[in-house]
Amino acid sequence: MLVLELQVPPYPLLATVGYILWPSGIVHTERNFHVFDMIFCTKGTLFMEEDGVQYDIREGMMLVLEPGKTHRGFRPTEEETEVYWIIFQYPRLSEPILKEKSNWQEPLLKATNQDTEPPAAMIDIPKFASVDMRTLVPLLKEMLRLHGVLTPYSSFELQLLFGQLLTQLQNGMKKSSPQARSYFIGERVASYLASRLELPFNSAEMERDLHYHFDYLARCLKHYSEMSPLQYRHRLQIDRAKRLLTHSDLSLTKIREQCGFQDNNYFTRLFKRQTSYTPGEFRKQFQVFRMD
Numbered sequence: 560m561l562v563l564e565l566q567v568p569p570y571p572l573l574a575t576v577g578y579i580l581w582p583s584g585i586v587h588t589e590r591n592f593h594v595f596d597m598i599f600c601t602k603g604t605l606f607m608e609e610d611g612v613q614y615d616i617r618e619g620m621m622l623v624l625e626p627g628k629t630h631r632g633f634r635p636t637e638e639e640t641e642v643y644w645i646i647f648q649y650p651r652l653s654e655p656i657l658k659e660k661s662n663w664q665e666p667l668l669k670a671t672n673q674d675t676e677p678p679a680a681m682i683d684i685p686k687f688a689s690v691d692m693r694t695l696v697p698l699l700k701e702m703l704r705l706h707g708v709l710t711p712y713s714s715f716e717l718q719l720l721f722g723q724l725l726t727q728l729q730n731g732m733k734k735s736s737p738q739a740r741s742y743f744i745g746e747r748v749a750s751y752l753a754s755r756l757e758l759p760f761n762s763a764e765m766e767r768d769l770h771y772h773f774d775y776l777a778r779c780l781k782h783y784s785e786m787s788p789l790q791y792r793h794r795l796q797i798d799r800a801k802r803l804l805t806h807s808d809l810s811l812t813k814i815r816e817q818c819g820f821q822d823n824n825y826f827t828r829l830f831k832r833q834t835s836y837t838p839g840e841f842r843k844q845f846q847v848f849r850m851d
Contacts, residue, residue: 560732561686562660563595563623568677571595571649573721576702581605581640587632595647596624597684599699601692603640608633614687616642621728622687626652643699647721657686662738663729665746666785667794672802673845683729691731698724738782744769745783748776752792756799757819760792796820797833804842811838 565571574594580602587607598605598616605616609630616622624630649656660683668678698720705717733742751769762773765788769776777788784791796818803814812823815838820826830838 560660560688560736562658562732563625563656563684563686564658564660565649565656565682565684566651567680567682569650570722571647571682571725573702573718574646574648576643576645576699576706576717578643578699578703579641581636581642583636583638583640585632585636585640586634587630589629589631591627591629593626595626595649596630597645597647598622598624599643599690599692599695601641601643601696603636603638605636605640605642606632606634616687619689619692620687621685621690623684625657643696643703645699645702645721645724661736662782663733663736663742664785665749665783667791671798672805682725683732684725685728685732688732689735690728694727694731695724698727741779741782744771744776745779745781748780748788749784749791752788753795755819756792756796757817759819759821760789762788792819793829794833797830800826800830800838801834801841801845804838805845805847811842814838 587605598607599621600616600618602618604618607614607616607622607624607630609624610628613633614622663683670678702717702720702724705713705720709717733739736742747769748765751765765776766773771779773788780786780788780791786794800814800818803809803817807814809817815823815826818826820829827837830836830841834841836844
């Protein structure tokens with residue numbers, strides 16, 4: 560699928576949202592401007608052309624027109640056509656953002672509770688696709704309502720709703736991708752591992768609880784996160800240990816046990832491999848309070 564891949568921050572910001580019900584015989588005007596124009600067709604068909612490429616935006620479909628490209632209607636509407644649109648800005652236009660994409664991996668970021676910079680994020684928006692209007696139209700209507708009584712405070716709410724709409728679009732692509740089954744099983748494995756960090760790792764129990772062979776579960780998680788189940792578990796265990804070391808006065812033994820490690824030497828070796836510190840050194844360096 561062709562998508563607009565946006566690296567954030569900075570975040571895309573909504574400029575306006577609109578709605579129109581066109582009778583048959585209407586042709587969209589020709590324009591070329593510096594913002595994105597996201598069009599949703601909920602009835603009929605809108606015929607649009609962008610730099611010579613023609614799109615039939617049928618009921619249940621969307622198209623994103625890109626800044627700097629000339630777009631126009633290439634044919635009149637043939638029936639009553641209902642359209643919502645959103646115009647939004649994205650500052651990082653100097654970077655290539657239009658990409659062919661068929662999978663959505665979720666590798667863990669190296670984040671800590673000591674970070675002072677926002678973590679990198681990503682938003683994918685379909686260029687031209689069928690979408691689930693049942694989830695999008697209620698958001699679009701609420702955005703229209705807020706835009707009709709715009710204040711500085713409702714403007715902020717409007718941006719949050721725009722973020723929800725982008726999330727719905729991104730999730731819709733994941734659900735409709737050829738790898739959707741593998742993706743969502745990988746997501747289940749990741750959630751399962753995260754909920755059992757303090758318990759011993761048991762592949763047979765995972766098979767029984769998730770109802771798939773362990774090898775298949777491991778392949779799905781690898782596709783989802785680029786990690787094996789043990790690698791994913793170890794990453795989460797060490798992240799939990801780091802939080803406890805910096806924000807609790809629990810003993811190293813208690814922390815080791817709460818993170819699911821039975822062997823102290825193994826815990827220390829794995830912790831140092833991932834952080835370059837022993838647990839004690841890490842606590843001394845990063846603990847955010849002092850016991851008198």
